[in-house]
Amino acid sequence: MPAELPDTHRRLLEELRRLKSRHGWTFAQLARKTGYSTASWQRYLSGRAMPPWGAVDALGRLASQEDGRLRALWESATAAVARQSAAQRTAPLTRNGEEAADGGPGAAPRPRSPTTLLAGLLGTALLVASSLALLSPWDAGTASRVPAPRGAPPNAPVWPWPLPTTTGPPAGAPCLANGCRGRDPYRLGCDRSSVPVHAVSAGHRTLTLRYSPVCRAVWAEVAPSAGTSVLTVSGDGGAVTAPPGDARTGMLGAAPGRARGNVNLPDRQLGVSAGTSWVVDQ
Structure with a gap:
């Protein structure tokens, strides 16, 4: 597996590989039994692509596994991958340990044209707007939270999901x-x-x-x-x-x-x- 995989992604793949190995299925057999191609399963189980929930669920059902553990592992892995991708998108560009934008530590900053500055501001505004649009209702104002991953089961929360709290007795609570x-x-x-x-x-x-x-x-x-x-x-x-x-x-x-x-x-x-x-x- 790639060394940069998050631990939760690695644990998910270890579990999926264990199920495949225990039943002795080839990639071609998995493709026929689950509806996901041989190439897709090779990417999923090598860590080169995050498997969608449908693929994980199909393999779990094929191996007669309860989906509770697999779902928890998958949601944890997708949340970690989303956080890692977000961090990589917002990290400063570097080359050989030096700042690529300014020519290295200590180098004089390059002058930027008004057009470049305007493009940068617009890009930042779009990034912020898209991030806010992806936040779940519980995540309003908390940019460190990760929205529900693509391919999640209907109404499934992300893992680890935020647990909402209230400051006073909620209206209409049957008990407290x-x-x-x-x-x-x-x-x-x-x-x-x-x-x-x-x-x-x-x-x-x-x-x-x-x-x-x-x-x-x-x-x-x-x-x-x-x-x-x-x-x-x-x-x-x-x-x-x-x-x-x-x-x-x-x-x-x-x-x-x-x-x-x-x-x-x-x-x-x-x-x-x-x-x-x-x-x-x-």
């Missing part, structure tokens, strides 16, 4: 923070504004930690839920545990960055928090 403790987020409607904090997949199960900025509460979900136990969401305010086989816990008033979810499968335990995830064989 600890007042939501143990209550069903779907019955109260707290799920409508919720965002996934992080997710992990193993053993054909996906554990997701979710947060509602309106209700200011977190909960854990697992799919499919049959055969699971000790599904728990925990934080500074304690813990809430669902009955065995339930698909989700009740809510817990906690900040998303200070919460974690856990679930026991017959042969392993899954865990997830805002910054990491883990799988422990039992």
Whole structure:
């Protein structure tokens, strides 16, 4: 892989290569099975091009993988690639370690004509305008955020996505923070504004930690839920545990960055928090 690949892009490619190698598929077989050409798969898996979500999803489905982990890896990788591309576009042009525009450190600046200055100002204005147009609603005024990557599933947030907060009780909130403790987020409607904090997949199960900025509460979900136990969401305010086989816990008033979810499968335990995830064989 190219040395300059972001770590998240590299992890995505390692996972896709692992799936391809495990099933012994050739590039030609992948092309026939997924609808993406042999040349495209060669570019994707070599790191020369970012695979679109459709290709990642097709390979995941072909390998019978839950899409939660692949989606998290893909969104993380596309966000990192977008940041890297933006940094490269705005970096000053250099040649052999010297400033190309001024002829090197210490060299007298070259005089610029009014036409050149006007073109530069117009270019800067267009760049700023296009950047602002790409910012998501949560990103207004925060140029360091990355918009949703091209090819993302409908309504999918970027990864790592910003988690909105509010300064006062939102109007019409069915409950708030600890007042939501143990209550069903779907019955109260707290799920409508919720965002996934992080997710992990193993053993054909996906554990997701979710947060509602309106209700200011977190909960854990697992799919499919049959055969699971000790599904728990925990934080500074304690813990809430669902009955065995339930698909989700009740809510817990906690900040998303200070919460974690856990679930026991017959042969392993899954865990997830805002910054990491883990799988422990039992």
